[in-house]
Amino acid sequence: MAHAQLPRSKAFSGFVDSQHEPGTPCISPKRLSQALGVKLADLTQLTGVHRNTLRNPSSERLQGRMREIVKVISAAMELTGDIDKAIYWYRNEPIAGYGHRSAAELVADGQVEAVLAFMRDLENGARG
Template identity: 30%
Template sequence: MPQVLKSLEHSGPLVLSYMDRSGKIAVERVATGFGMSKSQLAETAGLARETLYRSERSLGAKTQSRLREMLEIISRVSDWAGGKEQAMAWYRAQPLPAFGGRTPEALVKDGKAAAVRDYLDHMALGGFA
């Protein structure tokens, strides 16, 4: 199975809704969808402000990976949070006890998105925080 399709099979419908035809996260679509500027989106994803204003950088592997991680986490919580906007608020502000009170946003910025996804999987199976 091609790598792009493999990575897409784990993405929720929210992530897929922000992708262009080539499988890249469409930065403008994400910013608009969450009512943010590109600068605010970059800050939320832990990227330099100018990254999302330059197409060659916004399409880079690191940028795309960070945006995908953020959207995957938001997608996982959007149903029980009450929608994507509430899921974004949760992502940015909810302290997670299992991580010393750090927010999902802070963890993703530190490259710990996999740990947040594992935590959410654990919680979905009835685990304790």
């Protein structure tokens, strides 16, 4: 059965597709760590999961945390227009209103909604 593709930018679509673990409906921890420029073992810090969780890539907790990372990078991509800039921002840009912590640090601490709210504020400020 074919599935419908929702519209999204070509660059981001390519990024999401490149994170797919072939033969599964899962995000590949190895591929995501490569895209983020970190060692696989360091992905545990970015996802906030125990290192042993990486042994079970289909773990719902791990998959959920990786989906959060992809969600924030998607929003950053909409703001920056470039996947590399979005990943750089995610990993490195300090956010003043959150103790100068990066989006990656905040997401690892489970503060995805705070990061998305910050990004909505940026987008709304840029538009109006």
